[in-house]
Amino acid sequence: MHGFSYQNGALYCEDVELDGLAEEYGTPLYVYSAGTIVDHFTRLDAALSGIDHEIAYAVKANSNLSVLRLLATKGAGFDIVSGGELFRVIKAGGDPAHCTFAGVGKTREEIVYALEQGIYSFNVESEEELRYLNQVAGELGVVAPAAVRVNPNVDAKTHKYISTGKSENKFGVDFEAIPGLYERASKELSHIRLRGLQMHIGSQLTSVAPFIEAVEKVAPMVRDLKERYGIEFWSIGGGIGIVYHGSLESGTPDWWETKSEEERPLTIEKYGQELVPRLKGLGVKILLEPGRYVVGNAGVLVTRCLYEKKGSAKTFKIVDAGMNDLIRPALYEGHHEIVPLSEPKSGERVKVDVVGPICESGDFFCQDRALPDFQPGDRVALMSAGAYGFVMASNYNSRPLPAEILVEGDTATLVRKRQTLDDLIEGEL
Numbered sequence: 001m002h003g004f005s006y007q008n009g010a011l012y013c014e015d016v017e018l019d020g021l022a023e024e025y026g027t028p029l030y031v032y033s034a035g036t037i038v039d040h041f042t043r044l045d046a047a048l049s050g051i052d053h054e055i056a057y058a059v060k061a062n063s064n065l066s067v068l069r070l071l072a073t074k075g076a077g078f079d080i081v082s083g084g085e086l087f088r089v090i091k092a093g094g095d096p097a098h099c100t101f102a103g104v105g106k107t108r109e110e111i112v113y114a115l116e117q118g119i120y121s122f123n124v125e126s127e128e129e130l131r132y133l134n135q136v137a138g139e140l141g142v143v144a145p146a147a148v149r150v151n152p153n154v155d156a157k158t159h160k161y162i163s164t165g166k167s168e169n170k171f172g173v174d175f176e177a178i179p180g181l182y183e184r185a186s187k188e189l190s191h192i193r194l195r196g197l198q199m200h201i202g203s204q205l206t207s208v209a210p211f212i213e214a215v216e217k218v219a220p221m222v223r224d225l226k227e228r229y230g231i232e233f234w235s236i237g238g239g240i241g242i243v244y245h246g247s248l249e250s251g252t253p254d255w256w257e258t259k260s261e262e263e264r265p266l267t268i269e270k271y272g273q274e275l276v277p278r279l280k281g282l283g284v285k286i287l288l289e290p291g292r293y294v295v296g297n298a299g300v301l302v303t304r305c306l307y308e309k310k311g312s313a314k315t316f317k318i319v320d321a322g323m324n325d326l327i328r329p330a331l332y333e334g335h336h337e338i339v340p341l342s343e344p345k346s347g348e349r350v351k352v353d354v355v356g357p358i359c360e361s362g363d364f365f366c367q368d369r370a371l372p373d374f375q376p377g378d379r380v381a382l383m384s385a386g387a388y389g390f391v392m393a394s395n396y397n398s399r400p401l402p403a404e405i406l407v408e409g410d411t412a413t414l415v416r417k418r419q420t421l422d423d424l425i426e427g428e429l
């Protein structure tokens with residue numbers, strides 16, 4: 001379920017018409033479907049129902065307080081990568097005892113804050129960090145629960161900027177170095193409780209094969225660590241890919257489809273079918289850290305066309321959203337379907353570049369793409385913008401951050417106000 005569909009020629013999020021929202025709240029505007037978020041969370045939970053498991057939603061994908069609150073009420077734990085994200089989770093009513101803390105560069109302040117809040121586990125990425133965690137915990141007179149992130153050296157076959165499980169990536173500890181590290185930690189680090197093992201091989205994986213490879217490679221290590229040190233959990237990370245090319249609940253109109261051969265949907269049911277048997281019987285709790293899968297297809301960025309500019313080589317549609325609002329195309333060559341809010345009446349298409357107002361040539365949402373024609377004043381939706389969208393937005397070019405709306409059924413709630421010009425200079429002296 002993606003929650004977005006045409007009804008009587010107008011694009012809706014659940015039972016709310018997007019054009020009306022844009023009229024009321026302006027553009028650019030992020031709109032999220034609560035039903036889709038809950039549906040994805042629930043389906044993943046069901047796919048893992050055969051084993052003792054917990055879903056720790058990766059907060060960095062979309063950290064709006066209302067999104068976190070929604071997931072907390074459904075029983076989600078949270079995977080955080082900063083003290084700021086822990087603060088958000090707590091503000092949203094999430095339980096720190098169900099938080100895991102990832103990341104290669106935790107600061108002393110973040111470690112102290114997380115220890116005080118009583119998080120479930122620090123997922124540590126180097127021996128140096130583990131020793132420092134031991135030292136800080138010792139100074140506070142507490143014991144820090146920890147897991148080490150193993151780098152299984154498996155190719156996730158995804159974009160190089162979001163691949164994390166190869167030896168040349170900065171993440172985790174080499175597979176071969178794990179047994180020695182746990183042995184030294186158990187003997188020397190009296191303020192560490194070795195609670196689990198963690199891995200995360202990359203993001204936007206569109207095939208189950210790399211997950212299988214990593215799970216099969218690491219499972220014997222989990223057995224061994226449980227036997228020797230009594231670890232309780234194994235986090236197999238996030239990374240489940242979503243479909244960015246063509247996906248509307250009401251079916252995909254043929255003018256829209258730009259199906260790519262390399263992007264095949266990895267269904268959550270298949271993920272569960274393949275992994276559950278391989279995870280069963282290990283005797284540890286399995287943690288998952290999905291971000292994109294939960295929220296990616298649950299959000300759109302609505303933008304308005306300002307100008308059409310016909311150059312000698314190309315036609316540009318200039319819209320009021322820019323790479324500062326949604327950076328995925330510029331940063332990862334990310335694809336977003338571009339859909340008019342008013343359903344096109346004919347199958348006619350024009351080849352255009354859709355670009356933002358930012359003074360960067362990388363500020364585009366598509367290049368040479370055949371789209372239904374839209375004109376200045378018309379609004380379009382950049383689909384599948386719920387993950388790594390607003391969270392990566394910046395004030396570059398001194399542009400206020402867009403507003404965010406959460407839709408539940410026929411109710412739309414403003415969950416973040418659009419920034420004002422005064423907000424832009426807040427804090428400057």
Ligand SMILES: *Cc1c(COP(=O)(O)O)cnc(C)c1O
Nearest residue numbers: 058102203238239289290291292
């Ligand atoms: C980013 C991240 C995730 C979530 O990745 P998705 O591809 O959004 O599922 C999970 N775990 C860790 C450690 C991460 O850094």
